Amino acid sequence: MDSSESFLADAEQCLGPRGLTRDHELMEPWLTDWRGRYSGRACAMASPGTTEEVAELVKICARHGVPIVPQGGNSGMVGGATPDESGTALLLSLRRMNAIRKIDANARTATCEAGVILQTFHDAVAEERMRFPLTLGGKGSATIGGLISTNAGGTQVLRHGSMRAQVLGLEAVLADGSIFSALTPLKKDNRGFDLKQLMIGSEGTLGIVTAATLRIVPEITDRIVIWAGLGSIASARELLLHCETSAGDALEGFEVMPRQCLEAVLDHLPDARAPLAGDHEWHALIEVVGDRAEDDDLRERAETMMAEAFEDELLDDAVLAANETQAETFWLMRDSIAPAERERGPAMQHDISVSVERMPAFVDAAVDRIEADWPGTTAVAFGHLGDGNVHFHVIAPSGSTPGVWEDSDGRKISAQIYEMVCEWGGSISAEHGIGQNKRAELERLGDPVALALMRRVKQALDPEGILNPGKLV
16 A cells, blocks of 8 residues: 555544545535636545544644645635645645534623634624624635634724634644644733734644634624715825724724726626716725614714715715615625626736825825836725725736736736835735735745744744645745
């Protein structure tokens, strides 16, 4: 029996026939990332059902020298959960580990396993009249483990922070098969390094997240969603400052999009209508919420906030959603920007951040420079202005060939954008991670000291390099 067959025999004995498959048809959907940009092969796909099975399987992989590619919902944006083409790696699916172990509304915590889908978690917490304050467009497929491994963001970061801020405790399997168990949340714990923070955002390169204790907050008693039209992204920044002062902690979301994005969405969504009359170069989607019974005057406060903004000439027009259906329609339009854009042809997507106060100037400078240097392209920036993160997309000239343009001009455009981001003191990855998509750019543009420290941590925790090789570092 050769070494690969010996490994598979040991793995099957550990997991049983339900937990391990070599069937190509069963594995095939999980060997390509959802964007279709990265494809690979695997010697098998493992689907353990418990943390103990994950630990035993990792020990087997370590003994045989088999690399492991952990995967949740396969909804990542940077190819971080896709194996390479060698076929030597084991694809480790956490989807069977989908138990919500405990919800404690009094403690405002919930403990669940890595394979729990975000939407499922939202629904379970809602039954206890609580909510999990992180959401994103892929909530129907993204898993808790994947969100932790990539330190996901979303539309509520302005008020609640990214996934890192929601994780109170963590359980993970390390490269030697040992289990790091720190699920009990402690507000104060000064016993050295906060080791769970190493795992958050490490993209499965330091350990395999199997469970977490997460922060939950009271359900909202009311929310007001506002659509505003503005003349510039600089005006949007001024409006954001006004809303932060006026609404305080009630301000939960502040998203921006240029005119081109709204036009694409209106073409994409059947029966969609523009929220405002007239043409506006920029749009802002604002959400204020109340989570206490005394917040019953939320609409009145929101109306006052926008009336004062209009008096101060911070916006051209605005409308408050009349009901929950219209509020959901506004958010659907925001969440439909990416699929609407795909219909318009090839594009290069960039998930970037600079300091919040500099973002308007950066967007204006970057759009002008890219469109001037690459005639025929359209550069658009949209997203979470309130936390200094926009998705900066460059749409190819009309008639460009998909696949060809991205690998030629597209790559050069991305390199130029990342260089600009670094010149402005920003980050080439605000919330999507590095994966394999940005690994070379991180090596080229990253701080050498920071990169050296990350490699030393990787070497210490995974000396044989079996955890998600080819990703991040």
